[in-house]
Amino acid sequence: MDQMAMLLLLLSLCASRLDGAAAQQYWTPATATFYGGSDASGTMGGSCGYGDLYSAGYGTQTTALSTALYGGGASCGACYLVTCDASRTQYCKPGSPSVTVNYGDPNGWCNSPQQHFHMSQPAWETIGVYQAGIVPVNYRRVSCQRSGGIRFGISDHDYFELVTITNVGGAGAVAAVWIMGTGTDWLAMSRNWGENWQSGAYLTGKALSFKEQTDDGKVVVAYNVAPANWQFGSTYQASVNFY
Template identity: 55%
Template sequence: MAPSSLVVWGVLAACVAAGKAQWTPGTATFYGGNDGSGTMGGACGYGNLYNSGYGINNAALSSVLFNDGASCGQCYSIMCDPSRPGGQWCKPGYSITVTATNDGGWCNPPRPHFDMSQPAWEHIGVYQGGIIPVQYQRVKCSRTGGVRFVINGCNYFELVNIQNLAGSGSVGAAWIKGTNTGWIQMSRNWGANWQSNAALVGQGLSFAITSTGGQYIQFLDVAPAWWQFGQTFTTCQNFDY
């Protein structure tokens, strides 16, 4: 074999090895009923998962993956692994992409585990199996429309649920700005809820987000001065990474 061929072969082998290294072993179960209705809500605070942009292909993550809510909104490609014990319940050749929407920390700690919606799980596993061995990797999220902001709280602070992120899918840092203020850094309260201790009632609101992928976007004039707690505001901007 010519030296140039050896180089090409070595590069190809390295690429194949790198591709395999992206997959990590874990396990998966299902919950929420055959229509997935029981998966609505959850520890990320997204509420109705259709309204917040996530739909039925969702999962609760074990503690090691959920990371105290930092993983909310992230996407994972999952396929059943027929080579491991329990693999007889696999549907070989199928994979499914799910969004992290809930905390399944009670499931198999400290192992990486996905408690998936039943419709998503049955895409890769046979119902009678109950629990299956899987391979998973984090993947880029694809979303319809822009980032959404659900504003809750009270007169003395804002609690904002940030939803429907594409790209890396999750929030790394967030800021809020009133009509009469500069940018105020927010802190994660729980799940995908970010908190500001400023009293911004009666001011128009803008937001800025750095995704966990490192992309920074400003969402200007998201909410008018007459916004009220409990309202959702949708933008036309979203993340690439």
């Protein structure tokens, strides 16, 4: 594998599930293309709800994946190590950057049964030669390395809190979320779309705590992340993460 370019993908959109571990030891063949322009401006937004990838901390190192890897959005945030397969093409580049997977594929790859990475152009060009357009790759699931605590962006209105969860380490893909306000029990949230989780409870004026479970079964509790005077449209960062 010394001639293969290595690429760490922090999956925010289309990722396969874990079976009890944040790392997958075997390699799986797939293909990779690119989109979004040389500055990756076309990758902002995305089907995981991360919005501006710069402010979210993911930058230009992003990718979308096909339906075969997507899991209906349930695996947003998972991480992969992806290598260009030099045994199957002459268009591999050497390198070992890290990237984050974020966006729904605009040209149909996410409706494909094939295992495919549709990466931002800057990310893709670290492993493949531009003129190739598409290269064969091998990938495996790995643990996500994040800096700082989990972030919770709260939006919408009373009786409907929509919480965007970002910067998740470890397995990266959130499988279940609970919210607790001052004086309440833990209340299960449901996935609205991507990494946006919703609650129909009235929690205005209460300090908010969150409990998250990733798809490897691990649980982290973040107490009093948002103070009692929290505001819709604000993001709050916990002191804990999955490490």
